[in-house]
């Protein structure tokens with residue numbers, strides 16, 4: 001599990017995260033939701049140690065991230081950030097192979113080649129494997145980055161808005177794949193999502209942030225309720241049920 005204790009973070013004099021204490025369970029998918037500017041990406045970046053910790057503590061499966069060597073951390077968790085400034089003169093296969101770096105340090109073996117091939121296949125990229133990134137559509141580039149993250153083959157996947165640019169079919173396929181990785185292989189996934197219905201359909205656990213504070217956390221059915229979501233987004237929302245899961249409606253709700 002990921003344990004976050006008394007975590008606070010500021011940029012200059014502006015508090016961004018305020019005294020967060022929460023636990024993210026392994027063996028399932030946690031959706032991180034909340035309005036723009038709530039602090040979701042900042043929290044994910046702190047867990048992934050892309051930002052230095054200012055106050056509080058973050059533990060991953062019993063390891064304090066502040067004291068875990070980078071190479072060890074890269075074998076435990078993979079993070080897909082929002083901004084990916086990677087050279088567009090890379091081929092898709094080369095980008096995905098970067099995910100194996102923590103395992104092979106640039107000298108890939110059979111296991112690494114197999115992991116890259118599996119990730120290309122899983123994200124529908126095999127026919128595009130030899131294309132340069134600047135010869136792809138936005139959604140295809142996004143899938144290539146996701147494939148790189150998954151090829152890292154870590155216990156934890158941290159994904160910041162992975163559904164950006166994805167069409168409905170690829171969005172569904174990504175969520176199904178990540179949920180399956182987490183549930184059947186006992187891994188953990190933490191995903192920043194704007195479409196709460198993707199959280200409703202696939203997540204096991206939901207963490208809602210608002211203005212840098214914990215608004216709610218718990219199982220999907222408990223957090224995705226009308227009063228809680230309406231106060232989170234400051235708008236009326238209706239929650240119905242579909243296929244045994246919540247379904248959030250933003251039109252027609254008074």
Ligand SMILES: Nc1ncnc2c1ncn2[C@@H]1O[C@H](COP(=O)(O)OP(=O)(O)OP(=O)(O)O)[C@@H](O)[C@H]1O
Pocket residue numbers: 011016034035036037038039040041042043
């Ligand atoms: N470099 C920066 N300098 C100043 N403020 C920043 C900086 N980066 C982020 N912030 C502020 O920190 C707050 C949290 O940002 P963050 O990106 O974590 O939110 P978020 O919940 O992921 O938002 P979004 O849904 O819009 O992506 C925002 O108010 C943002 O304006």
